[in-house]
Amino acid sequence: MEPYRDIIELGLFELSALINPSGYEVSFCTKAGVTILNLPASGAGGVPSLECPGSLWTEETEGTNGVGTSLWEARPVSLYKSDHFLSRYTDNCCAAAPVFASSGDILGVLNITTSSESVSRELHQMAYNILIKMAEKVERRLFRHYHRDHCLVEMRVSPGQMALVAAREEGSLIAADRHAMNFLRATGYGIDGKSLWNYFDRDNSFFTPGSSKSVALVHKIDGVRIPSKIHFPIRSPLSSGRPDHVARAPVTGSRSLLETVGSDPKMIRNAGLLQRVRGSTLPVLLLGETGTGKDVLARAIHADGPRSHKPFVALNCAAMPETLIDSELFGYSSGAFTGARKEGQTGRIMQAEGGTLFLDEIGDMPVALQTRLLRFLENAEVTPIGGGAVRRVDVRVIAATNVSVAQAAREGRFRADLYYRLAGVVVNLPTLRERTDFPEVVAKILADYPAGAGMSVSSAAMALLQSYEWPGNLRELRNVLQRAACVADDGMIQEDHLFFDIEINAGVTSTAIAPPAAISLPPSPQRGDERAMLMAALRDHNDDAAETAKALQMSRATFYRRLKEFGIRPRGTRRIQMSPTN
Incomplete structure (x- = not known):
């Protein structure tokens, strides 16, 4: 489980960003039914006491429930209130979907739960559908990670279904995910050694070395053309075949997001996630130890997105005196306080209009100011200190901290509701000692x-x-x-x-x-x-x-x-x- 923890956590954060506003908490349980990861709901509708890490959810102990029933039947399940067996859970809505490892065995279960009275059966069905898609996305990431050193063939076997196979460069198969196995009508997971050309018409140019390419595979049985894409293994630019030599990175100006993160798998996954959401207004929260490159990554996110031609404005919340952060962030009007400029001052938020606001060391922001920032994130409106016209501002917020936000929230140093507002996309940066591309x-x-x-x-x-x-x-x-x-x-x-x-x-x-x-x-x-x-x-x-x-x-x-x-x-x-x- 530990090698896949980052992939599972990424799926949880993405799932939470999609359904958390409806009052759901999300969790991941092992194949034994034990909760090991949990993101509580942002509102009062969550039930953190039930889904806390260490809780056991099997049918033997808790009757019919999302996790236990999903594990027993090896399929996604949805339970709405009275569908639960035990009366103490009949106020809850839950759903669970198994996550299969590349071997075909169940690795664990993604679970969502809420006790919010406002969740209708229709809304719960929508959350259930999102859960299933996220479980499949996590499976694909696990498969790609496990077979990262092989050629990966991604096939669209139906309008809404992707299937993956791993192959050697001459076309012999190594493994296939469960969707590919079903499509190929293969039994078990003993596909190793068979050739891709046992199932499709041969394409001699298919495995020509390169980065990636799109093709249409022709199925041998019914002649259907399957839109496919092959991804070759990611080769580090340092791979010269000589372990005693290191290739020098070219001297360039501004780098793209992928060039900035290097070839470490964790950083590549981070870049992939950030690229998929670069056109959105979702806030980004960068977490990592001091010196892991959070500021550099923030600038790359801005430079790689549609706001790159607009301002990138940064504020270090730890370096700024507490008495000045408020005016620096929101600005002030003429005569707002003794020593204020006669003409007033435009705050960092308004300076970033149309672009990106980077709040570094957000974990050190005073609690009182966190309330004002939360209000801005909710309504996108800024009022300068001392009064003045309310102004709507279009900015994308990127925040960063080396503080454990969860611990800070428990200690009352950081507002939990602000964390959930900032955590549209959460990126954990590995330490230098953890990186594989040193x-x-x-x-x-x-x-x-x-x-x-x-x-x-x-x-x-x-x-x-x-x-x-x-x-x-x-x-x-x-x-x-x-x-x-x-x-x-x-x-x-x-x-x-x-x-x-x-x-x-x-x-x-x-x-x-x-x-x-x-x-x-x-x-x-x-x-x-x-x-x-x-x-x-x-x-x-x-x-x-x-x-x-x-x-x-x-x-x-x-x-x-x-x-x-x-x-x-x-x-x-x-x-x-x-x-x-x-």
Whole structure:
């Protein structure tokens, strides 16, 4: 379950954005019927005490209910009030749909529940239909993720139904989702080894390498043409077939959303979601640790959308004094307060008319001001401080925070209703230590820094970079690489050019510790013994630094620091070249 958690959570947030205004809460339960993820309803109609994580929903324990019945019958089910078996649930409306893994087994169940009296049977049926579509969307994402290294063939087998198969590049099949299995009239999931051309007329140009292409497959039995699209595996621009080399990202001006996020699967999924909603006015909430690139992504969202020709206005809610945020955001009229400009001031919201308003560090906004912001989000109207004409403003709001909004809401530091207004689309940014495209990130940072143009990174330096925890994420990596590019004298960044930021103690700003790169301490007898031990261990492992560190039971970061301290450079150190991408 854990590898798919991000995909499940994305589906929950999308589903919640669609039906939450009607008073539904959404949850995901395992195939054992245990709730593990839950988004409560925004209004009083939710029943969070029932759907909290850890609650068990099987037919054996709770009678006829959405989750338990859906698991038992392996199909979507909808229950309206008295359809429930137990009387304590007859005020509730619920629906559930199983989510199938690529193997064909049930992974879990998407569930929606409300006790709102205003939900009619017709409205519940509409929510049920949305739920089914979302469960199928999650299945497709799971299938694509599991087979991301294979060719994926997407077939429109009926006007409202897509089917997916995974294939090797010569056409032999690996797997098919349940809709494809039904369409191909295949039994079980033993499709591996059969060919796509057992079912369709051969198209020799179909698997010509490329990015993606649209074709019409002709079914062998009835000759029906099936509109299809093939997606080839996403290849990182760094994939050169040589593990010792890293391709340099090209130096460009503004980047598209996909170029900004790199090739990390989580970030690609984030970009895919943002691209699908780029034409809407849904607010976007970016969540992630400090330094994960929330501001950069916000600008890319703006630049990649229909508002790109309009203003992008940013306000850092943490950097602005509490007494000034109100006037900065909403503006003020002439003579509103002592020291105010005679002509008044236009607020950031009105400055962003037609474009994007980016509220960074929204989790640090004072609670009193959150109420005014919520009012604006509800009616799109701004009234300057001190009075004046009410003005309607057309802006798209992007907010970002490194604060746990759920915890802040529980502690009374953040309004829950404001969170639901901002959470039209929620994007969780992975930390740098979680990203799988680290070498590409390094290449992009150096490409964007004048002193880093044409710079290369040795394999030992790259290993040291990847072994570090990066508490400051991309911001800290940028600082380290820019310092290294300034001190590297031969176009090659070596491990002794890397000076990391270290925290002196909790609550104190990190400080760079940068000893002179070319100076090593004279060895004392004890230090000389340690130096000899390190050199002997390296010889025993053919100058393989990673293997030597493992044998000495040291982390690679500690080992490389020891080597730098003693002025030792393994003879087997290889260079990681950064060459322009074709």
